[in-house]
Amino acid sequence: MTAAYQRILLKLSGEALMGEDAYGINQEVVSRIVAEVAEVSRLGVQVGVVIGGGNIFRGMAGAASGMDRATADYMGMLATVMNAMALADAMRAAGLNARVQSALRIDQVVEPYIRGKAIRYLEEGRVVVFGAGTGNPFFTTDTAAALRGAEIGAQIVLKATKVDGIYTADPKLDSSAERFSRISFDEAIARDLKVLDATAFALCRDQKLPINVFSIFKPGALKRVVTGEDEGTLVYC
Numbered sequence: 247m248t249a250a251y252q253r254i255l256l257k258l259s260g261e262a263l264m265g266e267d268a269y270g271i272n273q274e275v276v277s278r279i280v281a282e283v284a285e286v287s288r289l290g291v292q293v294g295v296v297i298g299g300g301n302i303f304r305g306m307a308g309a310a311s312g313m314d315r316a317t318a319d320y321m322g323m324l325a326t327v328m329n330a331m332a333l334a335d336a337m338r339a340a341g342l343n344a345r346v347q348s349a350l351r352i353d354q355v356v357e358p359y360i361r362g363k364a365i366r367y368l369e370e371g372r373v374v375v376f377g378a379g380t381g382n383p384f385f386t387t388d389t390a391a392a393l394r395g396a397e398i399g400a401q402i403v404l405k406a407t408k409v410d411g412i413y414t415a416d417p418k419l420d421s422s423a424e425r426f427s428r429i430s431f432d433e434a435i436a437r438d439l440k441v442l443d444a445t446a447f448a449l450c451r452d453q454k455l456p457i458n459v460f461s462i463f464k465p466g467a468l469k470r471v472v473t474g475e476d477e478g479t480l481v482y483c
């Protein structure tokens with residue numbers, strides 16, 4: 247089986263790492279995700295990963311309970327670093343060569359984000375897990391995925407999330423919502439579909455970087471996306 251992409255940027259939802267737990271990182275879920283990443287890596291695909299932090303801390307939730315928004319967002323970014331470390335650790339245990347790079351400097355803990363180094367790691371077949379989002383408050387890890395995807399020259403951004411694609415409306419709220427197999431950036435933005443934030447959408451559109459949204463819970467979905475099969479929703483230019 248051959249891959250349709252040589253280099254991908256995979257965005258993993260922080261919240262999905264909880265599995266059925268109420269909080270934190272579920273090892274079983276992490277191991278399953280790692281096995282799927284290993285499978286596409288074995289196909290020769292270079293994989294960069296941006297990981298969320300919603301399973302540990304969400305800036306908006308902190309701000310809603312009275313915390314300064316920027317402070318809460320920095321806490322959210324630190325949460326993504328913890329997830330990145332857990333994920334890379336599980337990758338190493340599964341025989342993958344993984345590195346973490348952080349957009350915020352915490353040099354004793356993980357190496358800083360250096361674009362050239364990240365690209366070299368990818369060329370060497372290592373998986374690079376990008377922590378701390380964009381390093382800036384008021385942004386999300388979706389935007390970090392778009393940004394890192396553009397920076398490393400990925401051919402596509404893959405958003406692995408709780409839903410199996412982009413629907414005409416939020417499927418959790420509207421049971422009559424229908425899934426798109428493909429949708430253009432212009433239509434997704436015009437319809438104000440909320441599955442990705444507007445900044446991430448706009449950045450990918452400007453950079454002509456397609457996005458595929460698919461379910462993190464569906465076994466084999468990542469491989470099907472990477473081999474160009476009809477899976478999830480493709481957002482195209």
Ligand SMILES: Nc1ncnc2c1ncn2[C@@H]1O[C@H](COP(=O)(O)OP(=O)(O)O)[C@@H](O)[C@H]1O
Nearest residue numbers: 259407408409411412413415416418439440441
């Ligand atoms: N049009 C839509 N199509 C699909 N999902 C949508 C849509 N509008 C809103 N959503 C919601 O967006 C959620 C995914 O976004 P988000 O919670 O930011 O994910 P993540 O934690 O992966 O970053 C889904 O769980 C879904 O309930």
Ligand SMILES: O=c1ccn([C@@H]2O[C@H](COP(=O)(O)OP(=O)(O)O)[C@@H](O)[C@H]2O)c(=O)[nH]1
Nearest residue numbers: 260298299300305319322323379380386387
């Ligand atoms: O560039 C970024 C990326 C993330 N965050 C903060 O980190 C939290 C966790 O990221 P996100 O909510 O995107 O994670 P996910 O939804 O994937 O779990 C966010 O709520 C923000 O508070 C931020 O401030 N800047």
